[in-house]
Amino acid sequence: MGKQLSPDEKREALWQGRLSPKDPQGNALQFQSPEAEKAYRERVQRVKDAIEMEKLPDRVPVTIFPSMFPWAYAGMTVEEAMRDYGKCAAAFKQFVLDFEPDIHWGAAAPGPSKCYEILDYRLYSWPGHGVAPEHCYQCNEGEYMKADEYDALIQDPSGYFSHVYLPRVFGALAGLPMLPFLPGIVEIYGVAFNFIPFALPPVQETFRALFEAGAEALKWAGAIASADAELATLGFPTLLGGFTKAPFDFIGDTLRGTRGIMLDMYRRPEKLQEAMEALTPLMIKMGVASAQMTGNPLIFVPLHKGADGFISDEQFREFYWPTLKEVILGLIEGGCVPLPAAEGRYASRLEIIQDLPRGKTVWMIDLTDMAMVKETLGQNACLLGNVPSALLKVGTPEEVTEYCRKLIETAGRGGGFILANGSFFDEARPENVKAMVEAARKYGAY
Amino acid sequence: MSDRLVAAIADMREEEALGLVREMLERGVAPMAILDAAREAMAIVGQRYQEGRYFLPELLLSGEMLSQITDILKPELARLPEVKRHGKVVIGTVKGDIHDIGKNIVSFMLDVNGFDVLDLGVDVSPEAFVAAIKDSQAQVVGLSGFLTLAFDAMRETVRAIEKAGLREGVKIMIGGGQVGEEIRQYVGADAYGQDAMAAVALARGWVGAR
Numbered sequence: 001m002g003k004q005l006s007p008d009e010k011r012e013a014l015w016q017g018r019l020s021p022k023d024p025q026g027n028a029l030q031f032q033s034p035e036a037e038k039a040y041r042e043r044v045q046r047v048k049d050a051i052e053m054e055k056l057p058d059r060v061p062v063t064i065f066p067s068m069f070p071w072a073y074a075g076m077t078v079e080e081a082m083r084d085y086g087k088c089a090a091a092f093k094q095f096v097l098d099f100e101p102d103i104h105w106g107a108a109a110p111g112p113s114k115c116y117e118i119l120d121y122r123l124y125s126w127p128g129h130g131v132a133p134e135h136c137y138q139c140n141e142g143e144y145m146k147a148d149e150y151d152a153l154i155q156d157p158s159g160y161f162s163h164v165y166l167p168r169v170f171g172a173l174a175g176l177p178m179l180p181f182l183p184g185i186v187e188i189y190g191v192a193f194n195f196i197p198f199a200l201p202p203v204q205e206t207f208r209a210l211f212e213a214g215a216e217a218l219k220w221a222g223a224i225a226s227a228d229a230e231l232a233t234l235g236f237p238t239l240l241g242g243f244t245k246a247p248f249d250f251i252g253d254t255l256r257g258t259r260g261i262m263l264d265m266y267r268r269p270e271k272l273q274e275a276m277e278a279l280t281p282l283m284i285k286m287g288v289a290s291a292q293m294t295g296n297p298l299i300f301v302p303l304h305k306g307a308d309g310f311i312s313d314e315q316f317r318e319f320y321w322p323t324l325k326e327v328i329l330g331l332i333e334g335g336c337v338p339l340p341a342a343e344g345r346y347a348s349r350l351e352i353i354q355d356l357p358r359g360k361t362v363w364m365i366d367l368t369d370m371a372m373v374k375e376t377l378g379q380n381a382c383l384l385g386n387v388p389s390a391l392l393k394v395g396t397p398e399e400v401t402e403y404c405r406k407l408i409e410t411a412g413r414g415g416g417f418i419l420a421n422g423s424f425f426d427e428a429r430p431e432n433v434k435a436m437v438e439a440a441r442k443y444g445a446y
Numbered sequence: 447m448s449d450r451l452v453a454a455i456a457d458m459r460e461e462e463a464l465g466l467v468r469e470m471l472e473r474g475v476a477p478m479a480i481l482d483a484a485r486e487a488m489a490i491v492g493q494r495y496q497e498g499r500y501f502l503p504e505l506l507l508s509g510e511m512l513s514q515i516t517d518i519l520k521p522e523l524a525r526l527p528e529v530k531r532h533g534k535v536v537i538g539t540v541k542g543d544i545h546d547i548g549k550n551i552v553s554f555m556l557d558v559n560g561f562d563v564l565d566l567g568v569d570v571s572p573e574a575f576v577a578a579i580k581d582s583q584a585q586v587v588g589l590s591g592f593l594t595l596a597f598d599a600m601r602e603t604v605r606a607i608e609k610a611g612l613r614e615g616v617k618i619m620i621g622g623g624q625v626g627e628e629i630r631q632y633v634g635a636d637a638y639g640q641d642a643m644a645a646v647a648l649a650r651g652w653v654g655a656r
């Protein structure tokens with residue numbers, strides 16, 4: 001056993017891994033040119049400096065964090081991007097080469113439709129499967145977790161997922177509830193009995209679906225990873241290490257649904273709190289483990305149901321923030337750099353969320369007024385975003401340039417800012433996206 | 447007692463509210479009077495939402511209470527009485543988009559402010575909007591959308607309404623997170639609304655209600 005690293009040492013180790021990247025065999029990455037190697041290091045360093053807020057980067061870094069834009073830009077439907085992994089990866093690569101952002105976020109957004117088909121995934125509809133080819137996949141919101149299932153979730157979240165939740169959202173996993181209670185296999189008497197379920201036809205069918213879906217996912221991941229790897233040799237880093245969620249959103253998005261969780265706040269507030277507390281260590285683990293696996297420090301935390309307009313400030317303080325804060329601090333403790341995305345507007349929450357250690361987080365800001373964010377949250381945290389999708393879609397390059405120039409002036413002051421879009425867009429005028437990237441070069445020098 | 451019911455609903459005391467309804471029925475209070483009290487409470491909820499004191503949980507819970515109360519009263523009422531309405535609004539989230547939280551709030555606020563609301567749900571095609579406008583003779587159309595793709599879907603919907611020869615007869619408002627003046631122009635709508643209160647004000651202005 002090596003010595004225990006401190007949180008800062010763990011984080012620095014991840015950054016150093018990015019600054020001296022390795023190939024899959026563990027050898028130093030072979031760049032395609034010395035210029036690519038130099039550009040790669042500069043880009044990582046620029047973003048690192050912006051996040052850590054200790055010294056000024058050479059200029060304001062810029063990134064594009066899209067939804068389906070790279071594929072729309074390639075003239076491809078979302079359906080094609082989900083079906084043909086090679087094409088999906090190639091289109092993404094071209095997008096990065098054409099727009100040259102300092103960091104990119106990988107080609108994983110479309111995902112493998114075949115895998116979802118094999119699993120008979122019911123939580124989402126996707127293009128070619130209930131949605132038009134050119135549209136993004138859609139979440140079929142519902143009460144996938146029933147109101148009386150809180151205790152089951154609290155007592156054993158993994159067991160609840162394997163035996164109750166997953167079979168509900170994946171039609172092909174109907175055999176899972178028949179699986180044995182694994183701690184029952186504690187000694188010889190438990191062995192034979194507990195292996196009987198594996199002989200049952202529904203269980204075997206479920207496993208067959210899992211094997212097939214796994215193989216498909218692996219094929220997809222290979223294509224996506226090769227795009228990342230090639231982009232790295234060309235000088236374009238990614239820093240995205242994985243994702244996790246605010247416990248409130250974990251329950252409110254895809255377990256109880258919006259209606260369910262909002263009613264639970266009145267009908268069973270203690271259960272809801274207890275469940276969020278039970279999930280908190282799992283949410284931390286989800287982020288820390290994937291950062292360690294990918295070697296990338298940034299853990300994306302999209303924030304949904306705590307935005308302005310959803311709940312009151314008191315409810316935010318009581319239900320949303322305590323466990324989210326714990327998750328953020330837990331990720332920092334585990335050596336990650338949390339990247340919460342304050343989707344929508346967050347004006348009334350700024351004062352509450354600014355209470356975080358300096359230089360350890362990056363916040364994606366969507367529509368909240370940036371001057372206000374810079375004065376509060378931005379004093380201690382790096383900010384990213386705020387170029388509106390609507391502007392990228394219907395504005396002119398001149399308007400985008402002007403917006404970015406002003407944004408850099410307000411948010412870029414003193415460092416701690418990464419220029420980017422504020423929300424995840426599918427469509428935009430390419431010349432507008434280009435204008436955003438160029439604005440960082442034109443106006444972003446420190 | 448009906449004051450207590452109004453307060454119980456408006457203050458989000460669900461069990462007490464439902465208990466009171468049953469008690470009032472047993473004591474022979476007219477079902478209509480109970481329903482009126484419930485509606486009065488909903489207007490207070492809408493008011494508090496407008497003042498920024500109530501949010502989504504309260505809108506959802508009060509909606510839930512109202513539908514439970516109507517269920518209790520239904521057997522007692524031969525027919526649910528029609529309320530006098532200012533005008534008709536057809537609303538929906540446009541094709542390709544399934545975000546409906548904001549749209550539902552808009553529907554709720556239009557409803558408690560006296561509009562007849564026909565909510566078409568999410569991922570609504572231009573054809574479905576056209577058919578609903580024809581059938582309902584609505585004066586106001588509300589399009590909700592969040593995704594950049596939805597801006598095109600809104601535009602197509604407005605075009606389809608024009609093509610069907612219905613554009614003259616309706617006012618079209620749009621809304622949803624990223625929607626602003628540029629998008630209104632792009633889409634060809636008559637107005638955009640930043641929030642549910644704006645939606646109510648727009649609809650009121652258009653149908654000439656107070």
Ligand code: B12
Pocket residue numbers: 067136137138139141253258303304305307309310342343344345366389390422423424425426542543544545546547548549551552587588589590591592593594619620621622623624638639640641642643644645
């Ligand atoms: C909740 C949410 C979801 C939920 C939706 C649940 C549901 N049943 O609606 C889930 C998780 C399923 C989801 C999925 C996706 N989402 Co989403 N989502 C959000 C989120 C966090 C909140 C939206 C919301 O409900 N706001 C709360 C309500 C109260 O506010 P509001 O919607 O603005 O409504 C008010 C006003 O706008 C107005 N209004 C609304 N409608 C109308 C209509 C009229 C006529 C008028 C006058 C006014 C009006 O009144 C309302 C009340 O005051 C937003 C970010 C954000 N905070 O805005 C992203 C967001 C809308 N989502 C986004 C995206 C990209 C997606 C996905 C593509 C993500 C993905 N890759 O999976 C999918 C797409 C699914 C699809 N095909 O539609 C983007 C859109 C980006 C863009 N336009 O560039 C956003 C902005 C996130 C972001 N920052 O990037 N999402």
